Amino acid sequence: MTNNEISKFTNTLLHLIFIILTITCLLPIVLVFMISITDYDTIVLNGYQFFPEKFSLEAYTYIFKDYTVIVKAYGVSIFVTVIGTLLSVFISSLYAYPISRADFRYRGIFAFLIFFTMLFGGGLVPWYMVYTQVLDLKNSVWALIVPMLLSPFNVLIMKTYFQMSVPPALIEASKIDGAGELRTFFRIVFPLSLPVFATIGLFNTLHYWNDWFNSMIFITDTDLYSLQYLMYKMISQADYLSRNGALIQGSATELAKLPGETIRMAMALIGIGPIVLAYPFFQRYFIRGLTLGSIKG
Numbered sequence: 014m015t016n017n018e019i020s021k022f023t024n025t026l027l028h029l030i031f032i033i034l035t036i037t038c039l040l041p042i043v044l045v046f047m048i049s050i051t052d053y054d055t056i057v058l059n060g061y062q063f064f065p066e067k068f069s070l071e072a073y074t075y076i077f078k079d080y081t082v083i084v085k086a087y088g089v090s091i092f093v094t095v096i097g098t099l100l101s102v103f104i105s106s107l108y109a110y111p112i113s114r115a116d117f118r119y120r121g122i123f124a125f126l127i128f129f130t131m132l133f134g135g136g137l138v139p140w141y142m143v144y145t146q147v148l149d150l151k152n153s154v155w156a157l158i159v160p161m162l163l164s165p166f167n168v169l170i171m172k173t174y175f176q177m178s179v180p181p182a183l184i185e186a187s188k189i190d191g192a193g194e195l196r197t198f199f200r201i202v203f204p205l206s207l208p209v210f211a212t213i214g215l216f217n218t219l220h221y222w223n224d225w226f227n228s229m230i231f232i233t234d235t236d237l238y239s240l241q242y243l244m245y246k247m248i249s250q251a252d253y254l255s256r257n258g259a260l261i262q263g264s265a266t267e268l269a270k271l272p273g274e275t276i277r278m279a280m281a282l283i284g285i286g287p288i289v290l291a292y293p294f295f296q297r298y299f300i301r302g303l304t305l306g307s308i309k310g
């Protein structure tokens with residue numbers, strides 16, 4: 014056994030640990046799925062079960078009663094997530110890279126500005142007025158993208174990575190060879206920094222996909238509802254109708270039987286959607302970036 018190898022016992026133990034961790038991550042998703050396809054009366058009688066006595070697709074029938082709304086919300090969320098992530102990573106890197114360079118004259122001023130916004134904010138009212146009255150983004154899909162384009166936390170992560178991973182001598186060599194700043198950034202810095210680009214990209218993807226607050230603040234046009242906000246609205250309506258069905262004339266009995274719990278679980282599964290594919294997509298860039306330069310060819 015060489016110095017880099019681990020013993021058979023340790024290898025087995027590590028496999029067991031990761032198998033247990035994987036099961037603990039997957040079981041809640043399986044349980045949510047089983048609840049979503051369980052008859053509501055069965056849940057009331059027996060509680061949550063992995064193997065329900067009676068199956069029902071009533072929750073999905075209620076959600077997809079008007080499937081065009083779900084499709085539109087999916088389209089809005091996918092567009093906002095893809096475009097927002099690309100723009101956010103690009104803008105954050107363009108801010109972080111100059112302030113990571115020791116030869117940038119105004120790095121102190123720009124570093125202070127980004128750090129200052131982490132500690133102090135203007136408040137909700139000025140923030141809302143800027144986007145609605147100055148930038149006129151109300152009821153625009155850009156109202157879901159622009160407010161989250163630049164995160165000070167992400168900028169500081171990228172700045173630190175550039176300082177630690179990109180040798181100044183490499184940038185000097187690039188200049189000597191005649192490359193300009195843009196060419197140096199895209200041909201030298203970017204390939205060496207794939208892990209941090211993938212990390213910030215993953216952060217932004219999750220942030221944009223899970224955002225519902227901006228839709229609630231800026232959007233009144235139902236065609237521009239994001240998936241997360243649409244889920245929030247549908248769950249709120251289902252809960253309200255379930256609790257107050259007796260007060261509504263004409264359909265009191267049907268509304269009182271609305272399967273609120275199974276609808277909530279079905280919505281959770283629908284909300285996971287394509288976001289579960291985000292990490293495998295970014296993972297290959299983690300591995301490629303971390304192993305970059307480890308082999309001389």
